[in-house]
Amino acid sequence: MFYTYEEIDRLVSEDMPFFDLTQKLLDIKEKGKISFFTRKDCIVTASELIEKLAKKLELKVVFKEKDGRFVKAGSKLFEAEGENVLILWKVAQNIYEYALSVSTYVHEMTAKARKHNPNIEILTTRKVIPFTKKVALQAVIDGGGLPHRVTTTETILIFENYINLYGGWDKFYKNFEKLKHKSIEKKWVVEAKNFEHAKKLVEIGVDVLQLDKLDIETTEKIVEIAHEKNIKVISAGGININNVEEYAKAGVDSIVTTAPYFAKGADVKVVIESF
Structure with missing residues (x-):
């Protein structure tokens, strides 16, 4: 660093x-x-x-x-x-x-999660304590994890707040192929609200689904349909050392967490x- x-x-x-x-x-x-x-x-x-x-x-x-x-x-x-x-x-x-x-x-x-999925990655959010980013991110890396996003510049991550200003999900679905061609070297990560929403995102071919605060049963169902299309799945929202094993068992590829910072x-x- x-x-x-x-x-x-x-x-x-x-x-x-x-x-x-x-x-x-x-x-x-x-x-x-x-x-x-x-x-x-x-x-x-x-x-x-x-x-x-x-x-x-x-x-x-x-x-x-x-x-x-x-x-x-x-x-x-x-x-x-x-x-x-x-x-x-x-x-x-x-x-x-x-x-x-x-x-x-x-x-x-990481050790707890990899008991159930040896290839899973622990990623940390941008919600660091102000003015501690460099110390915190280096600590994450030394601990065996990686930053989920260091800044908004290097990755594409679609939340509903973006879509609200973009013009709605239907417009996004319609224009997705054109959007992908604008950034062919980047992966498109899109947050899915529920199972039906995840199904639609799988259909249009996003690269990664991010699931925020979804229950284990729904997570398992989404993992199954996503992995059939070689789409990766990330779980986020309220995941910490006490419940990380549940999400690892569900088969997600990565877990995003803020817990280590606190x-x-x-x-x-x-x-x-x-x-």
Whole structure:
């Protein structure tokens, strides 16, 4: 994930825009060593970002666990040395605790789903917590998932709100072949409202059906007719680690979720010592 110098500076300045009053009053000038440990089993993520922060603060990176790796509770995630360890402390801890919760949730959700469908993918929505997109998406990837849509620019996804402004479903059905020819390198993903709507979308030959908040029985019926035409099916809406297995059993090809972004925070221990 690419971070600009401005983004790195902003992370630091949000926490310490001027100086550390406590450090000044204690007259701390010694160099220190800072180490980060996870108190829970987790999938490592954000270490590349923490390294960039450390280098920006002119710290020497002594150890960095590899992103995407599973580690046990008590494992060291990162270690650095230098004069500005107190500045790195809370900024890095906050990033780690959010990012690790996302990556680990995605990993666990994927494992549950793949017990029933080894080829299923867990995809995450654009409904990220504002200003966390890069951290969150990297965590999703390190956890074994992928973004469903990063922006509205790179994918086609038809919701009824588009159709309301386009002129209605009948106009869409009539013009679909022409629309496909305008974007021959893209897949057309269309949200189906119910079984009958899904049948019509299968008939006109969309590439992917997205099902939002449809029950398991209806999902299974749609999967059956869609797969007969080699059309993929995505389930979305309210799917989380507690019910993901039900949808995986229904045979969908991918699951779209927002749940990882709001997973319970990880627990990261920080130790600072003089040296």
